[in-house]
Amino acid sequence: MIKKISQEKQRQRAPSKSSLETRQKILDAAEHLFAFRSYDAASIRDIAQRADVKLGLVNHHFGTKEDLFFKTVERRAEELARLRLDALELLKASGEAITLRGILEAFFYPYLEKAENSGPGWLAYARLVAMVSAEERWSTISRACFDPTAKVFLTEIAKLYPETDLRKVSATFVFSISSQIALCTSAWRVDAMAGKDHTSGIAELKTLLVDFTTAGIHSALSQQALDISANA
Numbered sequence: 001m002i003k004k005i006s007q008e009k010q011r012q013r014a015p016s017k018s019s020l021e022t023r024q025k026i027l028d029a030a031e032h033l034f035a036f037r038s039y040d041a042a043s044i045r046d047i048a049q050r051a052d053v054k055l056g057l058v059n060h061h062f063g064t065k066e067d068l069f070f071k072t073v074e075r076r077a078e079e080l081a082r083l084r085l086d087a088l089e090l091l092k093a094s095g096e097a098i099t100l101r102g103i104l105e106a107f108f109y110p111y112l113e114k115a116e117n118s119g120p121g122w123l124a125y126a127r128l129v130a131m132v133s134a135e136e137r138w139s140t141i142s143r144a145c146f147d148p149t150a151k152v153f154l155t156e157i158a159k160l161y162p163e164t165d166l167r168k169v170s171a172t173f174v175f176s177i178s179s180q181i182a183l184c185t186s187a188w189r190v191d192a193m194a195g196k197d198h199t200s201g202i203a204e205l206k207t208l209l210v211d212f213t214t215a216g217i218h219s220a221l222s223q224q225a226l227d228i229s230a231n232a
Contacts, residue, residue: 023061025051028121030072035127039069070141073132076125077145083110084149088156100160101214107153108180108210115184116202126184133181150177161221172220176213183209 015023029051033042044065048055062068087106091098114122129146132138150173158169183206188199 019061022051022053022057025053026058026061026068027072027075030068031075031121031124031128034069034072034131035124039065039131044068070144073128073141074145076122080111080114081149083114085152086110088153098156098160100157100218101210103153103156103160104176104210104213104217108213109206111180112184112202112206112209116206123184126181130181130185133177157217164221169221172217176217179209179213 026047029047030042033047033050037046044058045055047068048058051058058068062071084107087110088103091102091106096102111122111126115126132141132146154166154170154173157173158164158166161169183202187202187205190200190205191198
């Protein structure tokens with residue numbers, strides 16, 4: 001009898017289709033405004049207006065503005081983490097030698113393919129990642145949404161350079177992630193600097209990104225390994 005009542009309560013608590021749609025509209029609006037206006041400049045009123053919902057519904061579904069920002073970042077982080085970890089597992093299961101390039105492709109390509117093919121929200125998301133990465137006040141969000149997956153990849157890179165200080169491995173990986181963010185938010189600068197009218201797309205530059213980051217990480221970490229050997 002108790003189990004039957006509990007199941008009935010769970011059914012009553014399940015969000016309706018309308019409620020889920022409202023949440024998605026709010027998250028979409030928040031993502032755009034946080035990305036293109038910044039966290040501080042985007043108000044809850046602006047978000048409600050863009051989502052075409054009543055102001056009170058934003059607070060009802062997400063609480064404070066800071067809570068909404070966390071949920072906005074978290075939404076895509078969960079999917080992205082799964083895609084990246086799946087790509088890494090496929091790499092390991094292939095039976096081929098694990099290389100730095102393979103690790104970086106498993107990390108970068110799932111997001112780049114989403115940004116290229118899955119609508120403007122994924123491109124806007126790069127701006128949110130840049131914002132969270134640049135400001136220490138969002139360190140809690142970084143730790144919750146990004147660090148668990150990033151550390152898995154960091155560990156794999158460190159295995160290739162066992163004599164290298166982990167802090168330096170971490171630094172080169174962070175530099176590489178910044179390069180990915182630059183590709184997604186500032187690809188137009190590539191052609192502007194080259195004096196061309198055409199705006200490069202992600203598809204045109206993603207292989208170059210992996211070339212650049214692979215060479216940079218390997219050069220930096222190999223040099224430290226040589227320095228350690230020389231001083232031993």
